[in-house]
Amino acid sequence: MKLLSLIALVPLTTALFVPGPKNLKGQALADYINSRQSLWKAESPKISLASVKKRLMDVKYTKHPEGVKMLEAHTLPNAADDIPDEFDARTQWPQCQSISTIRDQSDCGSCWAFAGTEVMSDRICIATNGEKQIYVSDDDLLSCCGKTCGDGCDGGWPIEAFNYWKNTGIVSGGRFGSKDGCRPYELSPCGGDSPYGECPDNGYDTPKCKKQCQKGYDKNYDADKTHGKTSYAVPGAVATVQREIMARGPVEVAFTVYEDFYSYKSGVYSHTWGDALGGHAVRILGWGTENSVPYWVVANSWSETWGENGGYFRIVRGTNESEMRSLLVALALVAASYAFVAQKTIHPDPQAIVNKINAGQNLWKAAVKAKPIENIKKKLMDVKYTQLPAGTPEHPEITTIKDDDVPDSFDARTAWPNCQNIGFIRDQSDCGSCWAFGAAEAMSDRTCIQSNGNVNVKLSADDILSCCGNKCGYGCEGGYPIEAWNFWVKTGICTGGAFGDTTTCRPYEIPPCGNHGNITYDPCPDTEYDTPTCKKQCVAGYPTSYIDDKHFGKTAAAVSKKVAAIQKEIMTNGPVEAAYTVYEDFYYYTTGIYKYQFGGIVGGHAVKILGWGTEGGVDYWLVANSWAADWGESGYFRILRGTNECGIEHAIVAGMAKV
Known part of the structure; x- marks a missing residue:
C-alpha cells in the first residue's frame, strides 16, 4: 500500500527497483541507470567497485545492538507541524566549519567512526555557539575503541562510537598528514x-x-580529549529525526549500499539496480524536496571528488530507502568535569534573544533578566530525571468524571480556598532541588485537601532533598520526582517552610541569593550550593520531635499522559508534580503562555501543576515555579496544554496522603 501511494504521488519521477542485467560496469552501468529513472544521475564511477567494497562494513552493523537507549521524542522542542520544508545544518550554523567538511576514509571500512566523529565535531561547535571548533579524531576512535565498537576497518556499531566518546573521550585529529x-x-x-x-x-x-599525540602537538593525549554527555538512538520516524537535527545538529545513520550507489553523481538517489554490497554509515545534515520528491541531505566520507557538490548525496526521504535507519546521535556536551555542560547562549546579547522571542510570536513575552543565564543552570537538574524510571506504576484514571465534564478552566487555589499553602511560592535558590520542591508543594496541598482542610502544613523540601539519598538521585544535582513521593510513603516527611522559618521542623537550609525585587541577599555562589546534610531533628525551639512531626503518603504513582486524565486527577485530588525539559528561551519568560521558540537544552526541571485554562483560543496549564515570587507571573507560569510541550505531560506523578 505504501508503494502504491508513492507511485500515485510521483508517477513520473520515482525510481522503482527492477532486476536488470548482471555485471554492469563503467559507462554501461551509468547509462543503464540513467535510462531507468530520472530522479538521479549516474556517471562512470570514479571509485572502483573493489575499492567501494573495502570502504563498507558488514551489514550487521546497520542494525541496533540489543539494549540501545532510545531517545524520548517528547524531549525534543519542535512539534511536527513546526518542521520546515527544507533545512540545512550548513546554513543554520554557518560558524561551525566542521559541518561543511568532507572527510576521506580511504580504503577502510571506518565509515562508522568517520560519521560518528563528524557528528561529534558538529555538535561540540553547535553547543558552544562556535567557540569550540574541534576536529574529533576518527583515527583515535577507529583504533582504540576495540571489540566493543566492532572490528575497526571491517566495521563497527555507530552507537558504540558514541558510548566510547561518553565513557572514554576522544582526542582531536585531522586529515591524513x-x-x-x-x-x-x-x-x-x-x-x-x-x-x-x-x-x-x-x-x-x-x-x-x-x-x-603526534610529535610537535602542544597537548598530551589525555588533556586533549573531549567527552560526550550521553548517547542514544533516534526512533526512525521521519519527523523525530528532523526535530533532532533541528534542535541539536546532524545525526549519524547506517544503511545498506547497493551496486548502483557507487556510480552516483547527483540528484535524489533511489535504489535502481544491483545487489547489496555491504553496510555504510554517513551523516545526515538536512532535508528538502525537489520536483515533489522529499529527500535527505547527506555527507559521505569518500572525499570531495565523489558525489554531488563535493562529497554529498541526496536520498529519498520517508520510504526507508536502502533500509536507511537512524541509528544514533549524542549530545555534544563537552568536558566531563561538568555535571552537565550547559549549551552556550545562541545569541550572546540578552536583548537580541528577547527581541527574537518577542518578534517571532505573540503567545508570551520575554524580558532581559538582571542575572545572567548561567544563574538558571544551577537551579536545574540533569534531563535524565525528567523521565519516569522503568516500572513506575500508574494511578488508575478517574472514571467518576466524564471527559466532557472537565471544566474549561480550573485553579486549585480557588477550588480549595481553605488550603492556603496551595498559593505559596517557594524559592529553591541555586540548587537543583526542584524535584524535591515540586513534590513537597504538591504533597502539602494534597494533605490539606484530602483532610478537608484539617491538616494545613508545609512539608519540608529540605527533608526530602537531604535525606532521600541515592534512591532519589543526587540532591542539588537532581532527582527523580517519583522517588520523592515514594519517600513520603515509606519514610514520611516532616514540616518545613522557607529559609529561616522557625515555625516548622526543618525549614529550607539554603538561603536566597542575589537580588529579588527590592531585596538584596548575599551574592549567589559561582557553583550550585552543596546538598544539605540529612539532620533527623527539628530546629531549636520547635515544640515537636522530628519523628512525631512526620506526615505520610498512602500511595505514589505516575499519572496518565492523557490531558483529560491529568485534569481529572488535579480537580479530584489536588495539584501534581511534572518534570520537563528547559530550553534557553524559558529563562527570559515574564508572562503569557510559554511555547518553545529557540535555544539549546539547559537542563531538566520539576514543578507543580495546579490548574488550566484557555486564553485567546490557546489552551494552557497553570504552573507554580520555585524560583521565588519575583519570577514570571508572580512566581507562576503558563505553558501550552495538549501538545506535551517540552515533555510536561509525560512524566507527571502524584500520590494520596495518609490522613
Whole structure:
C-alpha cells in the first residue's frame, strides 16, 4: 500500500527497483541507470567497485545492538507541524566549519567512526555557539575503541562510537598528514587521481591504538580529549529525526549500499539496480524536496571528488530507502568535569534573544533578566530525571468524571480556598532541588485537601532533598520526582517552610541569593550550593520531635499522559508534580503562555501543576515555579496544554496522603 501511494504521488519521477542485467560496469552501468529513472544521475564511477567494497562494513552493523537507549521524542522542542520544508545544518550554523567538511576514509571500512566523529565535531561547535571548533579524531576512535565498537576497518556499531566518546573521550585529529590535531588519520588517500598512489589490494589494516599525540602537538593525549554527555538512538520516524537535527545538529545513520550507489553523481538517489554490497554509515545534515520528491541531505566520507557538490548525496526521504535507519546521535556536551555542560547562549546579547522571542510570536513575552543565564543552570537538574524510571506504576484514571465534564478552566487555589499553602511560592535558590520542591508543594496541598482542610502544613523540601539519598538521585544535582513521593510513603516527611522559618521542623537550609525585587541577599555562589546534610531533628525551639512531626503518603504513582486524565486527577485530588525539559528561551519568560521558540537544552526541571485554562483560543496549564515570587507571573507560569510541550505531560506523578 505504501508503494502504491508513492507511485500515485510521483508517477513520473520515482525510481522503482527492477532486476536488470548482471555485471554492469563503467559507462554501461551509468547509462543503464540513467535510462531507468530520472530522479538521479549516474556517471562512470570514479571509485572502483573493489575499492567501494573495502570502504563498507558488514551489514550487521546497520542494525541496533540489543539494549540501545532510545531517545524520548517528547524531549525534543519542535512539534511536527513546526518542521520546515527544507533545512540545512550548513546554513543554520554557518560558524561551525566542521559541518561543511568532507572527510576521506580511504580504503577502510571506518565509515562508522568517520560519521560518528563528524557528528561529534558538529555538535561540540553547535553547543558552544562556535567557540569550540574541534576536529574529533576518527583515527583515535577507529583504533582504540576495540571489540566493543566492532572490528575497526571491517566495521563497527555507530552507537558504540558514541558510548566510547561518553565513557572514554576522544582526542582531536585531522586529515591524513595534518599537523593540527593530536591524532590525524593515519590511512592515506589512494586511487584515482590521488598523489599517494594506488590503493592496497586488500584494503588497509586497522591502525594500532597509540595513546599519544603526534610529535610537535602542544597537548598530551589525555588533556586533549573531549567527552560526550550521553548517547542514544533516534526512533526512525521521519519527523523525530528532523526535530533532532533541528534542535541539536546532524545525526549519524547506517544503511545498506547497493551496486548502483557507487556510480552516483547527483540528484535524489533511489535504489535502481544491483545487489547489496555491504553496510555504510554517513551523516545526515538536512532535508528538502525537489520536483515533489522529499529527500535527505547527506555527507559521505569518500572525499570531495565523489558525489554531488563535493562529497554529498541526496536520498529519498520517508520510504526507508536502502533500509536507511537512524541509528544514533549524542549530545555534544563537552568536558566531563561538568555535571552537565550547559549549551552556550545562541545569541550572546540578552536583548537580541528577547527581541527574537518577542518578534517571532505573540503567545508570551520575554524580558532581559538582571542575572545572567548561567544563574538558571544551577537551579536545574540533569534531563535524565525528567523521565519516569522503568516500572513506575500508574494511578488508575478517574472514571467518576466524564471527559466532557472537565471544566474549561480550573485553579486549585480557588477550588480549595481553605488550603492556603496551595498559593505559596517557594524559592529553591541555586540548587537543583526542584524535584524535591515540586513534590513537597504538591504533597502539602494534597494533605490539606484530602483532610478537608484539617491538616494545613508545609512539608519540608529540605527533608526530602537531604535525606532521600541515592534512591532519589543526587540532591542539588537532581532527582527523580517519583522517588520523592515514594519517600513520603515509606519514610514520611516532616514540616518545613522557607529559609529561616522557625515555625516548622526543618525549614529550607539554603538561603536566597542575589537580588529579588527590592531585596538584596548575599551574592549567589559561582557553583550550585552543596546538598544539605540529612539532620533527623527539628530546629531549636520547635515544640515537636522530628519523628512525631512526620506526615505520610498512602500511595505514589505516575499519572496518565492523557490531558483529560491529568485534569481529572488535579480537580479530584489536588495539584501534581511534572518534570520537563528547559530550553534557553524559558529563562527570559515574564508572562503569557510559554511555547518553545529557540535555544539549546539547559537542563531538566520539576514543578507543580495546579490548574488550566484557555486564553485567546490557546489552551494552557497553570504552573507554580520555585524560583521565588519575583519570577514570571508572580512566581507562576503558563505553558501550552495538549501538545506535551517540552515533555510536561509525560512524566507527571502524584500520590494520596495518609490522613
